[in-house]
Amino acid sequence: MSTxxxxxxxxxxxxxxxxxxxxxxxxxxxxxxxxxxxxxGLVGESGSGKTTLSRIMIGIETATTGEVSFQGRPVxxxxxxxxxxxxxxxxxxxxxxxxxxxxxxxxxxxxxxAIHRLCPASERPERVARxxxxxxxxxxMARRLPAQLxxxxxxxxxxxxxxMLEPRVxxxxxxxxxxxxxxxxxxxxxxxELQRKLGLSLIFISHDxxxxxxxxxxxxxxxxxxxxxxxxxxxxFDAPENDYTRxxxxxxxxRDRLPVSxxx
Amino acid sequence: MTTPLLTVQDxxxxxxxxxxxxRAVDGASFELNPGxxxVIAGESGSGKSLLCRSxxxxxxxxxxxxxxxxxxxxxxxxxxxxxxRPLRGASIAMIFQDPTxxxxxxxxxxxxxxxxxxxxxxxxxxxARARAVEVLGMAGLPDPEHRLTNYPSELSGGxxxxxxxxxxxxxxxxxxxxxxxxxxxxxxxxxxxxKLLRRLRLDLEVALIFxxxxxxxxxxxxxxxxxMYAGQPVEMGDVQAVLADPCHPYTRGLLxxxxxxxxxxxxxxxxxxxxxxxxGSVGAGAPFRDRCPVAVEGVCALQRPGWxxxxxxxxxxxxxxxxDGRAGLP
Amino acid sequence: MTVTALASPERGGTGGRPGLFRRNEIGPxxxxxxxxxxxxxxxxxxxxxxxxxxPNLPDLMAVRKPPSAxxxxxxxxxGRDLLSRILWGGQVSFLVAGVGMVGSICLGTxxxxxxxxxxxxxxxxxxxxxxxxxxxxxxLLGIAITSxxxxxxPVLILLMVLAGWAAVARVVRAIALxxxxxxxxxxxxxxxxxxxxxxxxxxxxxxxxxxxxxxxxQMAAMIVFEATLSxxxxxxxxxxxxxxxxxxxxxxxxxTSWWLxxxxxxxxxxxxxxxxxxxxxxxxxxxxxxxxEADK
Numbered sequence: 001m002s003t004x005x006x007x008x009x010x011x012x013x014x015x016x017x018x019x020x021x022x023x024x025x026x027x028x029x030x031x032x033x034x035x036x037x038x039x040x041g042l043v044g045e046s047g048s049g050k051t052t053l054s055r056i057m058i059g060i061e062t063a064t065t066g067e068v069s070f071q072g073r074p075v076x077x078x079x080x081x082x083x084x085x086x087x088x089x090x091x092x093x094x095x096x097x098x099x100x101x102x103x104x105x106x107x108x109x110x111x112x113x114a115i116h117r118l119c120p121a122s123e124r125p126e127r128v129a130r131x132x133x134x135x136x137x138x139x140x141m142a143r144r145l146p147a148q149l150x151x152x153x154x155x156x157x158x159x160x161x162x163x164m165l166e167p168r169v170x171x172x173x174x175x176x177x178x179x180x181x182x183x184x185x186x187x188x189x190x191x192x193e194l195q196r197k198l199g200l201s202l203i204f205i206s207h208d209x210x211x212x213x214x215x216x217x218x219x220x221x222x223x224x225x226x227x228x229x230x231x232x233x234x235x236x237f238d239a240p241e242n243d244y245t246r247x248x249x250x251x252x253x254x255r256d257r258l259p260v261s262x263x264x
Numbered sequence: 265m266t267t268p269l270l271t272v273q274d275x276x277x278x279x280x281x282x283x284x285x286x287r288a289v290d291g292a293s294f295e296l297n298p299g300x301x302x303v304i305a306g307e308s309g310s311g312k313s314l315l316c317r318s319x320x321x322x323x324x325x326x327x328x329x330x331x332x333x334x335x336x337x338x339x340x341x342x343x344x345x346x347x348x349r350p351l352r353g354a355s356i357a358m359i360f361q362d363p364t365x366x367x368x369x370x371x372x373x374x375x376x377x378x379x380x381x382x383x384x385x386x387x388x389x390x391x392a393r394a395r396a397v398e399v400l401g402m403a404g405l406p407d408p409e410h411r412l413t414n415y416p417s418e419l420s421g422g423x424x425x426x427x428x429x430x431x432x433x434x435x436x437x438x439x440x441x442x443x444x445x446x447x448x449x450x451x452x453x454x455x456x457x458x459k460l461l462r463r464l465r466l467d468l469e470v471a472l473i474f475x476x477x478x479x480x481x482x483x484x485x486x487x488x489x490x491x492m493y494a495g496q497p498v499e500m501g502d503v504q505a506v507l508a509d510p511c512h513p514y515t516r517g518l519l520x521x522x523x524x525x526x527x528x529x530x531x532x533x534x535x536x537x538x539x540x541x542x543x544g545s546v547g548a549g550a551p552f553r554d555r556c557p558v559a560v561e562g563v564c565a566l567q568r569p570g571w572x573x574x575x576x577x578x579x580x581x582x583x584x585x586x587x588d589g590r591a592g593l594p
Numbered sequence: 595m596t597v598t599a600l601a602s603p604e605r606g607g608t609g610g611r612p613g614l615f616r617r618n619e620i621g622p623x624x625x626x627x628x629x630x631x632x633x634x635x636x637x638x639x640x641x642x643x644x645x646x647x648x649p650n651l652p653d654l655m656a657v658r659k660p661p662s663a664x665x666x667x668x669x670x671x672x673g674r675d676l677l678s679r680i681l682w683g684g685q686v687s688f689l690v691a692g693v694g695m696v697g698s699i700c701l702g703t704x705x706x707x708x709x710x711x712x713x714x715x716x717x718x719x720x721x722x723x724x725x726x727x728x729x730x731x732x733x734l735l736g737i738a739i740t741s742x743x744x745x746x747x748p749v750l751i752l753l754m755v756l757a758g759w760a761a762v763a764r765v766v767r768a769i770a771l772x773x774x775x776x777x778x779x780x781x782x783x784x785x786x787x788x789x790x791x792x793x794x795x796x797x798x799x800x801x802x803x804x805x806x807x808x809x810x811x812q813m814a815a816m817i818v819f820e821a822t823l824s825x826x827x828x829x830x831x832x833x834x835x836x837x838x839x840x841x842x843x844x845x846x847x848x849x850t851s852w853w854l855x856x857x858x859x860x861x862x863x864x865x866x867x868x869x870x871x872x873x874x875x876x877x878x879x880x881x882x883x884x885x886x887e888a889d890k
Binding site for chain 1: 307308421450451452454455458477478479480481482483484507517518519520521522523524525526527528529532533534535536537539540
């Protein structure tokens with residue numbers, strides 16, 4: 001079997017209890033692997049630890065125990081994390097807080113290029129315009145401020161910003177949760193297209209099993225800081241083995257399910 | 265024939281704008297019988313929340329409500345604050361999306377419910393307390409007696425929403441309006457709350473208006489469905505009938521945008537292109553015309569579609585449907 | 595249907611541009627404050643041109659003359675024209691308060707940002723320094739310093755900065771900590787931005803509106819503080835007199851020659867009042883912009 005591109009092994013995360021309370025175990029001995037070119041879904045309800053796990057994998061949260069490896073090598077030093085972040089990028093859930101409120105879209109998209117000196121300053125506007133086109137926004141957006149954009153547009157810009165560095169892996173934390181259904185479909189379609197075009201590997205985190213089913217090749221179901229079931233999406237959704245997975249699937253509203261009898 | 269509980273006809277909610285009033289809700293019409301069910305579905309900006317608020321007279325102060333709005337034959341359109349008070353809570357109760365905002369964080373759960381009960385009915389504290397325990401039990405809170413002393417911050421999101429439901433039930437309303445009441449909850453909690461609302465409707469014979477952006481959830485709630493777009497209702501009918509045979513291009517687009525447990529990316533979703541219009545910018549034409557793949561040229565831009573019958577009890581407001589029937593739909 | 599003529603909801607059609615001075619965003623308090631302050635500032639700056647007499651030229655023939663057509667504000671105990679003294683004295687007051695304000699804003703911003711984005715070991719040190727500064731009795735410090743060195747403009751400015759920076763640092767620290775927890779700061783970290791870059795390009799623009807409010811409030815406080823020190827005899831030494839110094843000169847005649855203390859007092863009050871109005875107006879504006887941001 002090939003080496004995973006990014007791997008979290010035996011991750012535990014414990015938050016100290018507040019005011020002498022019990023410490024909170026956000027993650028208990030969780031492992032996760034992402035292989036080249038696949039879309040991995042992390043699904044679970046609030047408090048399952050899926051966001052914490054993803055944040056540990058990009059280094060904005062540190063694991064209590066366990067380690068993250070990138071291309072087979074453990075990530076330890078600051079320099080290691082820096083190298084990881086050249087190839088792994090992250091998109092946040094809330095499009096309203098993930099963009100700096102005082103920075104224009106063009107500047108926000110050009111910033112990664114400036115930081116990593118990827119191209120001469122004179123070429124930056126050109127690359128920003130190309131990226132805006134790729135995510136389906138007009139070039140005039142570059143002059144706008146985040147407050148002038150809709151939620152869906154902001155989420156596209158966040159996605160674009162993460163893609164400016166041409167990463168190989170994208171971690172998406174609930175990126176369509178706050179969006180309307182028709183806009184959510186637009187962002188999902190964009191994500192599928194980008195994944196194909198750029199050969200991205202994706203970790204896609206969501207509480208919505210319908211979105212996970214649509215997008216993912218492989219799924220890990222999380223509950224209270226543990227992975228309770230994992231496998232290819234078709235298997236997990238069509239023949240779930242774990243009781244919790246089954247309950248979760250049953251709770252999803254479904255227009256095609258037979259109407260519940262009124263006397264229930 | 266029973267008198268309807270709530271009659272809404274051509275209801276509009278408008279805000280003053282720079283060039284005349286801006287209608288954020290326009291042309292809403294429906295009837296709700298005692299114990300009936302109505303699901304209002306729409307995306308953000310569709311005016312569904314504002315419509316609900318206007319049913320309870322809690323729209324923003326700058327808004328003007330016009331049209332017909334009657335509660336058991338009595339017009340509600342120009343009631344004063346004092347005239348609204350006996351209706352709110354006692355006859356019509358509302359559950360909001362965010363239970364944290366609906367509860368006072370500094371008062372215990374029991375205190376808030378007891379206060380609400382006594383605000384509508386003069387009764388001794390003991391009696392109100394017993395009633396509070398009863399409604400908490402009805403809302404499905406385990407061990408209601410003990411919950412009285414809890415503060416909202418000590419409860420989980422799902423529990424808090426149950427407390428909000430208990431609060432809504434406290435004065436024995438005849439209509440409960442649930443405005444995206446399950447949106448912020450985990451799916452398993454959402455399923456429980458929907459089940460609870462369904463059971464309460466049957467047990468207590470309260471009518472229910474359920475607002476959601478999720479058509480699948482609408483199907484779970486059942487009853488009548490009103491799909492709204494840009495402040496206007498575009499399709500109405502029994503939930504099952506509408507979802508089995510959607511006749512408005514927007515409803516169809518919405519269903520094709522929403523993944524189900526069986527859709528995978530092998531069969532791509534078909535997003536509705538473009539963005540929802542700003543409230544009030546729709547003007548005279550069909551509200552969905554700019555994003556509609558089958559807009560009728562020269563008609564949709566100018567004229568607002570009237571209702572056409574798709575099936576008994578199933579109406580749709582669409583020029584294309586009126587012209588070509590189902591054959592013309594995308 | 596009826597259209598009520600209630601105030602339209604405040605929505606700039608094109609969305610919230612958080613620019614500082616945008617039309618139709620400026621309330622009446624801000625306008626009133628700015629007009630009064632500008633009038634006083636222009637008059638003080640133009641003292642060499644408009645002052646009717648030499649502020650330091652005694653005229654023993656016209657001692658303690660009440661306000662009249664010849665001397666609008668009257669004359670003082672040695673017959674100097676009070677209006678001229680107030681105009682010229684304003685230059686000292688404005689110099690000390692203005693430079694002191696800028697200095698305290700700069701130092702306070704630096705310390706506040708250091709607490710938010712500097713290395714971790716610095717955090718408790720910065721916190722303690724701010725605490726100590728806030729607890730310090732500055733009038734006593736002023737007395738102590740001025741009893742050792744002869745009070746001069748630079749010494750007073752130094753005192754102003756010392757007295758003012760901690761309040762600024764506290765506000766900047768609070769904003770920095772609040773912004774630091776937001777996703778956009780983490781997002782910047784993930785694309786590789788250094789802390790200095792995050793602090794300067796991402797967070798500082800969010801601090802800026804509050805700094806403007808603080809600047810106005812600090813300036814008002816410093817005008818009063820400088821006047822207090824001068825009145826206590828620890829200001830710039832005669833014959834150059836600031837407003838506090840002029841009041842000190844008139845103190846002995848307060849029962850007989852009211853104008854000697856009242857008129858410079860009014861100058862101090864109007865200046866600080868106008869600045870407080872500006873500060874309040876800016877704060878209300880920032881609040882409006884913030885709440886509109888939150889609406890979306």
